[in-house]
Structure formats: C-alpha cells, structure tokens
Amino acid sequence: MSIDTAAGLAAQARQQQLTKPPGSLGRLETLAVWLADRLGQPVPPRLKPAIAVFAADHGVAAEGVSAFPPEVTGQMVANFVAGGAAISVLAAEHGAALTVVDVGVAHPIPDVPQRRAQLISRPVRAGTRNLLYEPALRPEECDAAWQIGAAVATRLAEDGHTLLIGGEMGIANTTAAAALVCAYTGAVPEEIVGRGTGVDEGAYGRKIAVVNAALARVRAGGDPGPRGWLAEVGGLEIAALAGFYSAAAAAGVPVLLDGFISTAAALAAMRSAPQVGRWLLAGHVSAETGHRRALAALGLVPLLDLELRLGEASGAAVALPLLQAALALHRGMATFAEAGVAAGAVP
Numbered sequence: 001m002s003i004d005t006a007a008g009l010a011a012q013a014r015q016q017q018l019t020k021p022p023g024s025l026g027r028l029e030t031l032a033v034w035l036a037d038r039l040g041q042p043v044p045p046r047l048k049p050a051i052a053v054f055a056a057d058h059g060v061a062a063e064g065v066s067a068f069p070p071e072v073t074g075q076m077v078a079n080f081v082a083g084g085a086a087i088s089v090l091a092a093e094h095g096a097a098l099t100v101v102d103v104g105v106a107h108p109i110p111d112v113p114q115r116r117a118q119l120i121s122r123p124v125r126a127g128t129r130n131l132l133y134e135p136a137l138r139p140e141e142c143d144a145a146w147q148i149g150a151a152v153a154t155r156l157a158e159d160g161h162t163l164l165i166g167g168e169m170g171i172a173n174t175t176a177a178a179a180l181v182c183a184y185t186g187a188v189p190e191e192i193v194g195r196g197t198g199v200d201e202g203a204y205g206r207k208i209a210v211v212n213a214a215l216a217r218v219r220a221g222g223d224p225g226p227r228g229w230l231a232e233v234g235g236l237e238i239a240a241l242a243g244f245y246s247a248a249a250a251a252g253v254p255v256l257l258d259g260f261i262s263t264a265a266a267l268a269a270m271r272s273a274p275q276v277g278r279w280l281l282a283g284h285v286s287a288e289t290g291h292r293r294a295l296a297a298l299g300l301v302p303l304l305d306l307e308l309r310l311g312e313a314s315g316a317a318v319a320l321p322l323l324q325a326a327l328a329l330h331r332g333m334a335t336f337a338e339a340g341v342a343a344g345a346v347p
C-alpha cells in the first residue's frame with residue numbers, strides 16, 4: 001500500500017495525532033490513509049459509491065459446469081432492477097447507486113414494472129461461444145465489451161462518484177474466471193476451480209477438465225497475451241469489468257473489488273496496464289477455491305472473510321461501510337491537542 005501523495009502523507013500524520021494509541025485502529029487507519037492518498041484529500045468526505053453489475057451468458061454452460069440453467073442470468077437481471085436481489089438490497093442499505101448493464105444476456109430479460117435500478121442495454125452478442133472448443137470472443141467483441149465497461153466507469157466518475165464497485169451476473173462464469181486466473185497466475189485448474197453455484201462432484205470434475213482442455217487449446221497456439229486470454233476464455237461481463245476497472249483507475253477513482261470473477265477481471269486489467277493495481281482494494285475473500293490465489297497475485301489483502309460465494313458485487317457492498325467508518329473516524333476524531341489528552345512518547 002504505497003502512500004506517495006502530499007494528501008496521503010498528511011493523512012498519515014493526522015492519524016498519529018488522533019486520540020488513540022498510534023496504530024490501535026489497525027487496518028481502519030491504513031484504509032483511511034490509502035483513501036486520502038488516492039482521493040488527493042488529507043481528510044476526505046464520506047464516499048459517494050456507485051455499483052455497476054455487468055451481465056452476460058457463457059457458451060461453456062452447455063458443458064454442465066453450473067448448478068443452474070443459463071436462463072437465470074436474464075431472470076436475475078430483472079431481479080436486480082426490481083430490487084429483489086442481494087445486491088439490490090445492499091446497494092439501497094448502503095446508499096450506493098446501482099446500475100445494471102446487459103453486455104450479452106442470451107435469454108429474455110423479463111419485464112420489470114417498477115424499476116429500482118438503471119438498466120443499460122448494450123448486448124455485444126448473445127453470450128460467448130463455448131471456450132472449450134473455440135475462442136469465447138473475437139478480439140473486436142472483447143474490445144467492445146471492455147469499452148462499454150470503461151464508458152460506464154467514466155460516466156460514474158464524471159457524475160462525482162468517489163468509489164466504484166463492479167459486479168457480475170453470468171451463469172457458468174466461474175469456469176471462465178477460473179481459466180483466466182490459471183492463465184494469468186500459472187496456477188493449475190485443480191488449485192483454482194471451485195464449486196461456483198454449488199455444483200456436485202460430477203460437474204466439479206467436468207469443470208476442471210473443461211478448464212484444463214481450454215488452457216491446452218489456447219497454449220497450443222502460443223501465449224496470446226492478457227487481452228488475448230480475455231477473449232479466448234473470458235466473457236463479455238468479465239471484459240466489461242476489466243474495462244470498468246481500467247477506466248476507474250484512469251479517472252483516479254478507487255475501486256473496491258468483489259469476489260472471484262471480479263478479481264479475475266481485475267487481473268486482466270492489471271496484466272494489461274500494471275498502474276491499475278494502485279487503485280484496487282479487496283472487499284472480501286470469497287469461498288470460491290481460487291479467490292485467495294487471485295487476490296495474492298494482485299498483492300491484495302481482503303477486508304472480510306464471511307464465506308460468501310455469490311458475486312453480484314455483494315461482498316464489496318458488505319465491506320463498503322468499513323471504508324465509510326475508516327473515513328468517519330479519520331475526519332471526526334479529536335486530536336490530542338484539541339481534546340487536551342496527553343500524547344504518548346513518540347516512538
């Protein structure tokens with residue numbers, strides 16, 4: 001967590017003067033300093049968070065790698081917009097704007113009479129091709145999804161949001177994310193592939209075999225590079241998230257990462273442009289097998305471990321109040337001088 005701006009250094013000095021033993025608020029202190037540094041303000045105001053959930057389908061669902069059918073992707077998009085999904089509830093609870101973006105849902109999205117979140121419809125194609133047999137996306141499709149995610153982040157930054165959270169919905173996307181994490185970290189599928197929505201032993205075995213075969217298929221043609229891997233074994237919502245994180249970093253807005261799939265997208269963004277890493281925080285570590293390894297590859301330590309395995313940005317949303325608390329303490333606590341409390345010996 002490098003702190004290198006004047007604002008960050010001033011925030012660090014302020015933390016030493018607040019009425020508490022230095023360091024006693026642990027990671028809440030380093031979080032406040034990190035945010036001050038990234039926001040360029042020694043004492044930042046309350047964060048104005050925005051959440052964007054990107055949704056798309058996956059051709060690899062045909063291999064029986066999820067416990068749920070692909071129709072659920074579109075049905076959940078309707079649920080996000082109607083206010084009934086976990087992320088709908090958490091966004092409302094924590095005062096975060098929620099935007100849902102269809103970048104490639106293959107099945108119908110049911111009508112929602114009363115919309116509680118904005119729905120942006122930008123399908124690049126009706127889901128990916130099956131990554132087991134062929135590139136999931138053509139490079140231009142992957143770029144189009146990336147650009148859509150980037151445009152959403154740029155708009156949210158322009159609207160004054162000071163923290164961006166990305167989420168995803170896409171049946172079978174833990175298979176695509178696992179393949180990406182293996183490609184970017186060099187880990188083997190057995191270390192990374194998890195149970196996703198809760199697949200049984202048979203589907204779990206198939207998932208590992210599918211990821212192994214997809215990696216072998218791509219590697220036979222040489223290393224395609226970070227964007228090449230994203231097109232070969234990724235997904236439209238994953239590419240959109242990678243673009244979203246890249247544009248947030250370019251706009252100078254901090255990002256709070258969610259779970260396994262979000263982290264795979266962040267790895268794609270950082271492997272494409274290492275400076276993106278400076279803007280990332282990890283909200284939680286998911287129960288999905290490979291998440292810890294993916295976070296470690298980004299050099300991130302998660303704030304929470306609640307054994308969540310949902311996605312949708314839910315883990316990041318649950319961690320959001322910790323960031324607000326860190327900043328409230330940083331802003332609101334009295335200094336030793338202000339409170340007339342004797343400071344300890346300077347170490």
Ligand SMILES: Cc1cc2ncn([C@H]3O[C@H](COP(=O)(O)O)[C@@H](O)[C@H]3O)c2cc1C
Nearest residue numbers: 066068168169170171172173174196197311
């Ligand atoms: C009702 C429902 C709501 C969800 N919200 C997120 N996911 C999560 O599960 C999916 C990934 O798991 P897999 O690779 O096993 O399909 C993604 O859509 C992810 O966001 C959901 C899944 C379901 C079924």
Ligand SMILES: O=C(O)c1cccnc1
Nearest residue numbers: 259260261286309310311
């Ligand atoms: O960690 C995640 O993002 C996750 C894990 C399981 C299923 N869906 C998402």
